[in-house]
Amino acid sequence: MPQNRRFLLQRRPDGEPVPEDFELVTEETPQLADGQFLIRNHYASLDPAMRGWMDAGGNYMPPVPLGDAMRASTIGVVEESKAEGFEKGQWVMGLNALEDYSISMVGGFTQPIDPSLVPEITNYLSIFGAVGMTAYFGFLEVCEPKEGETVLVTGAAGAVGSLVGQLAKIHGCRVVGIAGGPEKCARLTEKYGFDAAIDYKGKDESALTEAIAQACPKGVDVIFENVGGAILDAGLMNLNLYARVGLCGLISEYNTEAVGARNLWNLIVTRSSIRGLLVMDFVERFPEGAAKMGEWAASHGLTIDEHVDEGLEGAYDSFMRLFAGSNDGKMILKIA
Amino acid sequence: MPQNRRFLLQRRPDGEPVPEDFELVTEETPQLADGQFLIRNHYASLDPAMRGWMDAGGNYMPPVPLGDAMRASTIGVVEESKAEGFEKGQWVMGLNALEDYSISMVGGFTQPIDPSLVPEITNYLSIFGAVGMTAYFGFLEVCEPKEGETVLVTGAAGAVGSLVGQLAKIHGCRVVGIAGGPEKCARLTEKYGFDAAIDYKGKDESALTEAIAQACPKGVDVIFENVGGAILDAGLMNLNLYARVGLCGLISEYNTEAVGARNLWNLIVTRSSIRGLLVMDFVERFPEGAAKMGEWAASHGLTIDEHVDEGLEGAYDSFMRLFAGSNDGKMILKIA
Numbered sequence: 001m002p003q004n005r006r007f008l009l010q011r012r013p014d015g016e017p018v019p020e021d022f023e024l025v026t027e028e029t030p031q032l033a034d035g036q037f038l039i040r041n042h043y044a045s046l047d048p049a050m051r052g053w054m055d056a057g058g059n060y061m062p063p064v065p066l067g068d069a070m071r072a073s074t075i076g077v078v079e080e081s082k083a084e085g086f087e088k089g090q091w092v093m094g095l096n097a098l099e100d101y102s103i104s105m106v107g108g109f110t111q112p113i114d115p116s117l118v119p120e121i122t123n124y125l126s127i128f129g130a131v132g133m134t135a136y137f138g139f140l141e142v143c144e145p146k147e148g149e150t151v152l153v154t155g156a157a158g159a160v161g162s163l164v165g166q167l168a169k170i171h172g173c174r175v176v177g178i179a180g181g182p183e184k185c186a187r188l189t190e191k192y193g194f195d196a197a198i199d200y201k202g203k204d205e206s207a208l209t210e211a212i213a214q215a216c217p218k219g220v221d222v223i224f225e226n227v228g229g230a231i232l233d234a235g236l237m238n239l240n241l242y243a244r245v246g247l248c249g250l251i252s253e254y255n256t257e258a259v260g261a262r263n264l265w266n267l268i269v270t271r272s273s274i275r276g277l278l279v280m281d282f283v284e285r286f287p288e289g290a291a292k293m294g295e296w297a298a299s300h301g302l303t304i305d306e307h308v309d310e311g312l313e314g315a316y317d318s319f320m321r322l323f324a325g326s327n328d329g330k331m332i333l334k335i336a
Numbered sequence: 337m338p339q340n341r342r343f344l345l346q347r348r349p350d351g352e353p354v355p356e357d358f359e360l361v362t363e364e365t366p367q368l369a370d371g372q373f374l375i376r377n378h379y380a381s382l383d384p385a386m387r388g389w390m391d392a393g394g395n396y397m398p399p400v401p402l403g404d405a406m407r408a409s410t411i412g413v414v415e416e417s418k419a420e421g422f423e424k425g426q427w428v429m430g431l432n433a434l435e436d437y438s439i440s441m442v443g444g445f446t447q448p449i450d451p452s453l454v455p456e457i458t459n460y461l462s463i464f465g466a467v468g469m470t471a472y473f474g475f476l477e478v479c480e481p482k483e484g485e486t487v488l489v490t491g492a493a494g495a496v497g498s499l500v501g502q503l504a505k506i507h508g509c510r511v512v513g514i515a516g517g518p519e520k521c522a523r524l525t526e527k528y529g530f531d532a533a534i535d536y537k538g539k540d541e542s543a544l545t546e547a548i549a550q551a552c553p554k555g556v557d558v559i560f561e562n563v564g565g566a567i568l569d570a571g572l573m574n575l576n577l578y579a580r581v582g583l584c585g586l587i588s589e590y591n592t593e594a595v596g597a598r599n600l601w602n603l604i605v606t607r608s609s610i611r612g613l614l615v616m617d618f619v620e621r622f623p624e625g626a627a628k629m630g631e632w633a634a635s636h637g638l639t640i641d642e643h644v645d646e647g648l649e650g651a652y653d654s655f656m657r658l659f660a661g662s663n664d665g666k667m668i669l670k671i672a
Contacts, residue, residue, distance in 0.1 A: 260594075264612075265589065271613065
């Protein structure tokens with residue numbers, strides 16, 4: 001069996017993860033048992049939710065055990081198989097780990113994928129993967145946008161946010177995105193078709209509130225929230241009556257103590273709601289979502305940027321881009 | 337026309353209201369114009385929402401103008417009338433002010449009431465008024481409780497909270513209330529039929545979280561939230577999957593800078609929602625709600641405590657009881 005470089009979680013981060021919380025080691029790959037197969041990982045998805053999996057409490061998944069490789073969605077090729085339905089050379093996608101080789105089994109989270117159905121194999125980690133399905137089901141089903149409504153997307157230049165903005169345009173909404181820095185803001189309007197972009201950098205809550213009011217003269221009917229903190233609070237101040245806030249993430253709070261949402265009282269004034277959303281709830285409907293996303297990719301040029309960094313040895317730096325906002329699109333780590 | 341003692345808002349409170357923000361003055365009652373009628377106010381409802389009406393921004397209503405009498409729901413008797421349908425001697429209820437006499441008009445917010453339909457005329461300000469309708473529609477329609485579910489009520493010894501707890505029992509739920517101090521907690525279980533009571537005093541968020549977990553061994557399916565701050569945060573940590581938080585009030589935050597909800601991330605983990613509720617949305621269905629509350633008052637002994645203070649001259653002290661928690665039931669001011 002081949003040598004296996006594995007990116008281990010060695011210590012639970014206290015706030016922002018530091019390099020010493022992890023270790024890249026080389027181990028022997030264990031022999032396969034019956035029903036198992038070995039995957040040569042080619043790409044891994046790096047997602048904000050992974051920060052939660054590092055904590056002792058876990059979130060919607062159990063925590064990654066200390067000393068184990070960091071859990072991640074990967075795509076790769078079956079290298080050896082003692083499992084029916086998984087042949088050597090077949091492309092697969094699944095919840096594996098940041099490592100050269102992962103062992104999976106029939107009935108696990110790993111499924112075959114067909115490279116001929118997508119322009120790039122990495123699209124399975126973006127537009128046709130959890131990211132694309134989060135945008136599709138989280139926005140369309142949880143936020144229930146209607147034609148002519150105004151949609152505010154935070155973390156709008158991110159993988160999910162940029163897709164939500166495009167879906168909002170396809171559904172006849174005015175869409176305003178919040179992102180960090182002039183380059184990302186330019187990307188929102190020029191590439192993804194947002195009607196307006198707001199640069200949150202250098203703006204306090206009051207300035208953000210005013211900027212949203214100017215960009216959304218008819219108020220905000222839907223917020224697709226990825227960030228939290230002052231950005232969420234500023235959005236709450238601009239809600240129309242009976243507005244819907246789809247809570248997808250709170251990336252501003254994952255590494256620090258939460259500052260907390262201080263403007264919840266405006267939910268009462270506007271009779272609006274905040275609803276937490278998790279793509280897992282829609283797993284059985286992924287084929288429907290992927291088909292629709294494929295249609296819109298063809299008919300409307302629906303697109304997602306992918307930011308591919310190379311090398312397991314840079315896994316820490318690549319993961320931390322998500323919190324610094326220095327990635328330009330869906331963050332993907334090329335392993336081989 | 338009679339002399340009119342009026343409790344004026346003279347300055348917008350900065351945080352907690354102080355006596356100097358108000359002034360009790362005596363003015364002449366103006367002559368009635370055609371279509372108007374004069375009400376001798378007997379009772380006024382004192383409600384946390386009035387704090388919001390004192391601020392320049394207002395909330396779901398415009399702010400009370402400086403120098404005007406403080407807006408309040410009152411019940412009283414028509415003293416003189418130049419309005420069709422309002423006869424001298426008739427009992428009425430409406431949105432008037434803290435003053436001996438109010439002038440209203442046809443088509444305003446004042447409606448005739450029938451004292452023979454209720455045990456006490458003040459019940460029109462409690463169980464059959466906005467408070468009762470908030471509990472009825474806010475809990476049953478917004479929170480959608482199901483038989484066998486666990487309901488957590490904060491501010492549970494308050495006017496709305498104590499009714500919500502009783503409605504939850506009528507609907508077959510396990511209901512746990514949070515209140516301040518042993519006396520209020522005893523009232524919850526002994527008088528209103530709550531299954532358990534938690535005294536929030538002396539407990540930080542972590543201790544509250546643990547106390548809720550112990551009182552709700554199957555988790556929390558519905559929160560009826562009146563308080564906010566650490567109490568809301570502790571509730572959020574105990575949510576079951578797909579739980580509903582009905583946001584009725586945030587009384588802990590009305591006089592101070594909000595500390596903010598720091599555990600919204602658990603809405604994502606549990607795919608739960610927070611929805612703001614305002615009884616105004618259900619005005620057209622009040623007759624339906626009042627009829628049901630009357631039925632349950634008879635069949636289940638549904639009850640509400642009323643805390644009646646006497647005298648316009650004590651309006652400030654009586655209003656501040658709402659924030660100190662020193663009222664035992666729906667806060668009502670007897671004017672005459």
